[in-house]
Amino acid sequence: MLTRRIATCYAILVALLYSTRITAQQSVRISQSWEFLQGDLGGIWEAVRPAAEGSPESVPLWKTVTLPHCFNARDAVDPDQNYYEGPGWYRTLLDIHNPYNKGRVQLHFEGAGQKTTVYVYTTKVATHTGGYDEWSADITTAVNDFVQSPAAKRFKGKIPISIRCDNTRDLEMIPSDMSDFNVYGGLYRYVNIVYTPALSFEGFHLQAQSDAAGKEGILTISSAFADAENIGTGTLELRLIDPQHKIIKTIKQPVTAAKDVQQLAVIQLKKPQLWSPDQPQLYTVEATLTSAAGVATWSGQTGFRHFEFVTHGPFLLNGKRLLLQGTHRHEDQAGVAAAMTEDMIRQEMILIKNMGANFIRLGHYQQSRIVLNLCDSLGILVWEEIPWCRGGLGGEVYKAQARRMLTNLITQHRNHPAVILWGLGNENDWPGDFPEFDKQQIHAFMSELNTLAHQLDSTRKTTIRRCDFCKDIVDVYSPSIWAGWYRGRYTEYKTESISEIAKVPHFFHAEWGADSHQGRYAEDPEKFIKQIATGKGADERTGDFALTGGNARASKDGDWSESYAVNLVDWHLKEQETMPQLTGSAYWVFKDFSTPLRPENPVPYVNQKGIVARDLSPKEIYYVFQSYWTKTPMAHILGHAWPIRWGKPGEEKEIRVYSNCTEAELFVNGKSAGIRQRNSQNFPAAGLHWNVALNSGNNTVKVIARNGKQTATDEVNWQYQTTPWTAPVKLILEHTGELVTVKAVDAAGVLCLDAANEIEFSIAGNGRLIDDLGTAGGSRKVQLANGQASIRIAVNEGTVVVAAAGKGLETGMTQIKK
Structure with a gap:
């Protein structure tokens, strides 16, 4: 146990050190002292002109920001408006002192969205299209010219740098705005000043x-x-x-x-x-x-490994079968959107590793070098792809960008031993951006990209997900299998997978899962299941993501509870252990993320399929994955965020424990409910489930799981409500400090534990809601979870009134003084 902990700490330390390596003689992040303006300027002169005489401010007004910074840190999940798509400006004054005689000075961008123009004073020095690949602007000549100009005196030895970023909608640019994620704007990855001989x-x-x-x-x-x-x-x-x-x-x-x-x-x-x-x-x-010219240095890391996708068979790493157990990652987080700091990225990647994952698909674009470095040092195999995602195929400008981004992706990330797959596209069978949708043209261009990828790197495989008319092109193909969510029932997963494995030489299953509204539970999460047809396939089809129309499906007709998501994940992981020909799979997605296509979700504008929420707080399914994929003893009682269970007096309720230990003993209110043996094929919870009567009121539930001499324990406290309720009629508000909770009650004042109404918080007075985070506890519009919802507020001196309103419900209010 101690040895394993030491090894984990060492891996994290190595990840930290490696993720900060530089690839130039001198490279310095420039994160401080930036100013930002959302909107456009009349021209570059407006960014650098002096303030009018007698005026304390320049016009328009700029605000101070720290990089990385995203235009859409908050508005991507604002429930009342579309997120901003347009230009934005950044400016700073740099001290530039190149230690190399006649050396070069460059601004190195680790990623900037989506079209970027760089100026030194009023001189345009570089432009770039593409929000995810790295690039550099050589500012050497422009800096030398500026310091010799009359304008330099005003800046007292510093160099004025201005950068225009633009994420305006553009059909001739990838990714498509039909993609199920926000096309962010801004300097949302690190910017460095680089000196070289x-x-x-x-x-x-x-x-x-x-x-x-x-x-x-x-x-x-x-x-x-x-x-x-x-x-x-x-x-x-x-x-x-x-x-x-x-x-x-x-x-x-x-x-x-x-x-x-x-x-x-x-x-x-x-x-x-x-x-x-x-x-x-x-x-x-x-x-x-x-x-x-001087001394130039370079430092980097690599690793030796051999891999193979066996025809119609498993994946081999270093000659032995390895079941790829993975997830997906979007570059997105509560409060910052794409502008994740290195510490945030490291925290997320360590959570993924500690879940037991050995594989990740980076969807749907080239991601930060920090992510790839961590995958190398933590031991996470990678599928990385370009953002040719949905919409169809544009013209020559569109194609040129795709070629350029594929070239940059491979040349910039091919040193990483973690990478095994280069992705050429995603859901390219999804039309909409252009009047014509020509499958032959898409097939021809996909073939061109496939050839280019192999020319750039003959040691990796190519892949795409969900475009059947192109599956003959790539080395590894992933069809659409969403059993139990977008089509069919989750019990059809194995049958559908075996059928698809037989259709292509090399198969991988990317994208499966279920949306879940964090904190929502159900005593009977599958009461809708009889509506769902079987034997009709399990693929997602265009439009299935919508909450209206089409066939009955869990995504539209289910309850979006964590309870149902646990069932679906549990079944998939159980079945994956029984398919020796399976290369592996990747659950969609590790973390909830923002999307303009889902305004009606329980948290508006958020894809809620995450294993963790948008703020990295784990959902229940995180521990289901741990119970199947990790070795360090763990035990987790299902329902930590389920404070109130319900049923009839004396009714037995199912209690589940997710653990990787060989046996577990459950204690309810101090009394043993018996020992269960773990068997992965004994669904649910690999046999670690009990039916026990709970007391009305408070209950203490504890488990002791054993793996030989090693043990893992967990404990929860539940209230058990036996009083029935009718329809909710009003909302009541309570607060503890700056946490405000709303509850839906019926005419008798009984909490309605199945209420899922949408409610909206508002505030009056000297305070504000801490909202627009894209989380169940950080959105002013949100669906109730088991009749409740909460939000935090920031109160200054004085009194505020917080209200919660919902259609057909009496509004609730509470007063808070500070």
Whole structure:
């Protein structure tokens, strides 16, 4: 147990160190002292002109922000308006001191959405289209020109930098605005100022390969060079460092600079330490280039591993079967949208690893280098893709962007041993952006991208999800199987999967799951299930995501409770253990995320299929995954956020424990309810379920799970309500400090525990609602969960009145003084 904890801590430390590595001689994040203006300017002069004489402010007004920053940090989940799509400006004053004589100065963008223009003073120096790939603006000449200009005196030695970002809707740009996620705007990833000597590395590439048995490894090192002053030659020193930080190879040789990529070294290793999810062994390469221009350095990591998708069979890593157990990630979080800091990203990725995942699909675009570095060091295999997502196929501008983004994706992330799949598209069978939807043209362009991907990287496989008329192109195909949510029942999952596995040489199941409204539970979550037809397939079809029309389906007719989501996940994980030909699957999605396509959801504008909420708080299904996928002993009683259960006096209620231990003993109000043995095929909860009568009022439930001498415990307190209720008629508000809770009660004042009405909070006085977070407890419009909802408020001095209103319900109010 102690050894495992030490190993986990070490992995986290390595992840922290690796995620901050730089790939230039000197690279500095510039996060502070930025100003932001939402909207457009008449021209660049308005960003840099001096304030009018006698005026304390420039017009228009700018606000101070810290990077990363997103236009849509709050409005993406504002229930009353469309999120902002348009231009926005950033500006700052930089101290630029290049330590290299005649060296280069660059602004390096780790991602900016979606069209970006960079200015030094009034000089345009670079433009870029694409919100997710990395790129740089060389500002060397513009800076040198500016410091010699008369305007420089006004800025007292600092360099004025202005950046225009624009996420305006554009049919000739990917991703499509029909995509089920927000196309964010802003400098929502880190911006760095990079200094390099005139002769430096550019596009450094590590290609590590191993045979399946790990008897021999080959590391090929390549790079191009940037040569601003035609230095031409230098001395190259390469050092290879093993996972235990020991230098195992040093190479020193002359090198002649060239713009094209050239092979620098080929290193052979006997019995390299192989990279895997359980042991993500990473080798470090350090490169030093010494020339008349100065010293340029590069440092990065790689790993040796061998993988194979067996035809109509499983996935093999290093010669052994590995069931890929995964999820998906969107770059999105409560309060910041896409502008996640490094600490936020690290917290999320560690939660994914601690859930037991060994695989992740990064949907639906190239993600931050920080994410890829963490996948390498934590041991999470990766499918990463370009944002050609829905809508159809545009013209030459559209295609050029797709080619460019695929090229950038592969060249920028191919050093990562975690990556095994390059995704070329998603749901490209979904029309709508253009008058014509030509399957042959889509097929031809997908073929072109497939060829390009293999030319750029012959060591990985290509893949797409849900476009059957293109499934013959890629190496690995993922059809649409949403058993129990968008079509069919979850009990059809195995039959549908086996059928699809037989249709393509190499199969993977990306995207399955269920929406759940955090905090909503049901004593009978499947009472609707008889409405759902069987034997009609389990694929999602265009429009199935809507809450109206079409056939009966869980997504429209179910209760969106955590209870139903637990059943669906539990069944899928049970069945996955019984399919030896299954390569693996990835649950959609790890975290709730914002989307403009779902305004009517319980939390408006949020896709609520997350394993955790948009603020990273785990839902119940997080522990279901842990019980199947993790080894460290754990136990979790289903219903931690279910404060009030209901039923008749003396009625037995099901109590479930999700645990990876071999047996568990349940105690209800201090009395043992018996010991159960874990058997993954004994649904639900792998046999760890009991039927026990609860007392009216308070109940204490405890479990002790055992795995040999190791134990795991958990405990909850439930109220049990036996008083029946009728229809809700009014809302009552209570507050504890700055937490306000609304409850729906019937005419007799009984809490209506199945009430799911939409309510809206409002506030009057010297305070504000802490809303627009896209969470069940952070939205002013939200559906009740078991008759209740809550929100936090910020109160200044004085008195505020908070109200909650709902259609057909008497409004509730409470007064708070501070």
